[in-house]
């Protein structure tokens with residue numbers, strides 16, 4: 001397994017796309033601007049859904065932009081080498097995506113007024129979604145079974161490390177006014193309210209008909225249809241399929257054994273005991 005990853009400050013990154021010097025340079029040198037808007041997630045938490053929503057809010061629900069420009073250009077991935085150049089030439093307000101844990105995030109962010117939307121998701125569903133994604137892609141050695149992936153996930157031996165540490169780290173920012181934490185589950189259950197919350201955080205207003213357009217164009221079905229031929233790095237059908245796989249909450253129930261579910265509950269409760277339960281709407 002070790003050969004799949006480069007380890008940076010205890011975090012495994014897929015070695016095919018993350019030169020260690022890049023991550024360090026981003027951390028030390030990347031200049032965050034006050035107008036920047038970051039969408040930060042642990043992988044498989046609904047990142048692309050959030051990007052779509054924010055882009056649609058900015059275009060007042062008009063899907064022309066999201067249909068014609070791939071998401072990697074609309075909101076470049078901070079830690080991927082090619083993004084730095086794209087970001088340097090991008091006019092503000094820049095939308096930027098990242099999965100980085102807080103301790104590897106650009107230092108300049110912490111003295112800026114840039115905004116972060118941090119989207120979390122039930123780690124059980126993150127695990128299942130991640131398992132299907134890594135099985136269908138070639139970034140890391142394919143997991144042999146869900147059982148193996150489950151064990152690796154609990155030990156943080158999966159891309160971007162431990163879910164628990166990622167969440168714990170970013171939670172340290174949650175009282176700040178330039179930080180908005182949302183959950184996939186709330187977004188799913190009450191998309192309208194969550195979109196309004198994002199608008200308020202970003203200082204955007206939508207007319208009623210614009211909000212309807214955002215809602216329509218960020219739905220799972222419409223996104224799945226839009227995405228089909230747009231994303232250059234996801235050109236084969238199989239990979240496209242796993243990016244927009246099921247889009248539901250609670251899929252883990254169809255994959256975990258009773259023993260795994262019980263063990264996961266115990267681990268979750270132990271590791272997240274010092275946070276109020278309300279922060280995790282799936283619990």
Ligand code: A3P
Pocket residue numbers: 041042043044045046047048049125128129130132218219220221223242243244245246247248251
């Ligand atoms: P599943 O694999 O459980 O279906 P990310 O963008 O962080 O890689 O997350 C991918 C997950 O978000 C996938 O979950 C995908 O189906 C889900 N997703 C993407 N767009 C969505 C949407 N519009 N509504 C609900 N879920 C969505």
